[in-house]
Amino acid sequence: MLTFIGLGLHDERSITVEGRDALRAADRAFAEFYTSRLVGADLADLEDYHETTIEVRDRAGVEQDPEPILAAAESGDAAFLTAGDTMVSTTHTDLRLRAEDRGIDTRVIHGVTAQSAASSLTGLQNYRFGKAATLPFPYAHGGDGVPDSVIETIEANRERGLHTIVYLDIKVGTGPRGPDPDHEEYMTADRAAALLADDWADVLGVVVARAGSPDAVVAADRLSALADRSFGDPLHLLVIPGDLHHVEADALAGLADAPADLLS
Numbered sequence: 001m002l003t004f005i006g007l008g009l010h011d012e013r014s015i016t017v018e019g020r021d022a023l024r025a026a027d028r029a030f031a032e033f034y035t036s037r038l039v040g041a042d043l044a045d046l047e048d049y050h051e052t053t054i055e056v057r058d059r060a061g062v063e064q065d066p067e068p069i070l071a072a073a074e075s076g077d078a079a080f081l082t083a084g085d086t087m088v089s090t091t092h093t094d095l096r097l098r099a100e101d102r103g104i105d106t107r108v109i110h111g112v113t114a115q116s117a118a119s120s121l122t123g124l125q126n127y128r129f130g131k132a133a134t135l136p137f138p139y140a141h142g143g144d145g146v147p148d149s150v151i152e153t154i155e156a157n158r159e160r161g162l163h164t165i166v167y168l169d170i171k172v173g174t175g176p177r178g179p180d181p182d183h184e185e186y187m188t189a190d191r192a193a194a195l196l197a198d199d200w201a202d203v204l205g206v207v208v209a210r211a212g213s214p215d216a217v218v219a220a221d222r223l224s225a226l227a228d229r230s231f232g233d234p235l236h237l238l239v240i241p242g243d244l245h246h247v248e249a250d251a252l253a254g255l256a257d258a259p260a261d262l263l264s
Contacts, residue, residue, distance in 0.1 A: 002073035002099045004092060006085035006111020009212025011040030012049040019109040020050065027076035029054045030069050032062050034172045036083040036114075039235055040213055046081075054081065058173055066095055073104045085113045114237055117211035118165055121218050122239060123251020124206070130162030130242070135192050136169045137185070139176045146195050154196075154240050161243035168192050168236055186234035193238060194227035204262040206239040206252065207231055220258035 003022050008014025015023070023029060031046075031054050038046075047054055057069070072078040086092050087108055096106050119126040133153040141147050150166070157164045168187035174180060189207040196205070201224040209217040209231040217231055226238075244252070244263060252258035 001077045001105045001107070002069070002096070003077070003079050004086040004096065004106065004108045005079050005081050006088075006109065006113075007038060007046075007081055007083050008111040009038070009084060009114065009117060010210070011038055011213075012045045014038065014040075014212055015111060016109065019111065022109055023050050023079050023081070024052060025077065026052070026079035028072040029079040029081060030072070031056050031081035032059070033083065034059050034170075036170060036235065037172070038083050039210060039233060062092070062095065066098060069095065070099055070102060070104065073099055074102060083111075085111045088113045088115065112212060114167070114208075114211055114235070115165060118208050118237060118239055121208055121211060121216060121255070122206050122220075123255055124163050124239065124241060124248050125245065128161075128163055128242065128245070128248075130157035130160060130164060132165040132167060134167040134169065135187065135195065135238075137171060137176075137187060138195075140169060140171065145198060151199060154200075158240070158242055163242050164240040166192060166196075166238040166240060168238065170235075187236070188234065189231050189236035189238050190227050190229055192236070193223045196238070196240070197223040197227050200240075204241050204252075204258065206241060206256055206258075207236060208239065209236045210234070211237075218256045220252045220256035220262075222259070222262065 005019040005023055029052050043054060069078060069080060099106050131153050133150045135150055138144055154164045171183060171185040189209060193205055202222050204220060205223040205226050206220040207226055249263040253263060
């Protein structure tokens with residue numbers, strides 16, 4: 001059996017009870033933290049809390065050389081861990097399909113995602129979100145500013161009156177000069193707002209910082225104004241709202257201090 005377990009958003013306790021029980025019962029546990037991580041816990045915290053050893057795999061060790069994971073699942077019960085949910089945004093469907101092709105049973109134990117948390121914290125209705133986008137560091141896409149694909153996604157959603165979640169780039173193990181095992185970098189919401197403000201300076205943006213933690217922050221303002229603020233430690237994301245239902249407008253005013261002139 002290969003069990004994919006979402007760890008949730010913040011620390012070693014953010015996992016569901018079902019996920020905790022499955023992890024503790026596994027013969028071997030693997031994890032990846034290159035697509036996201038728990039900002040409130042490190043590997044030692046996870047291992048101590050769950051009383052198990054966790055083998056961390058880099059991107060190549062998951063996508064190009066998954067044999068140790070598959071072999072462990074073939075001979076016993078293996079758990080594969082990621083922050084958030086293992087099959088939402090951070091997807092490991094390929095690994096699951098490889099296991100199924102070898103006759104290995106699989107299951108998914110879901111965790112809370114940044115997408116659901118963004119809706120809950122901002123008061124923006126989940127069914128009014130359109131296609132999401134990821135904003136990379138400029139050096140990561142080999143250009144300056146914002147990739148055309150991100151601009152096109154936001155514009156298409158705005159034309160339809162839909163909200164856009166903009167996930168912010170994470171670089172672990174790869175830096176501006178290529179592979180670097182010591183490199184760890186997280187795009188902040190103020191930097192993202194500054195990049196997007198080149199096209200939409202007066203457009204409403206909503207920052208969600210450290211969703212799932214005791215000190216989560218939600219702030220709404222013009223993108224140009226958000227670019228001049230600091231939102232503390234990662235992880236951050238940015239929402240570009242579309243047309244607002246009156247309840248959504250009230251939520252952004254009451255929960256995120258959105259300026260009244262941007263809510264009409």
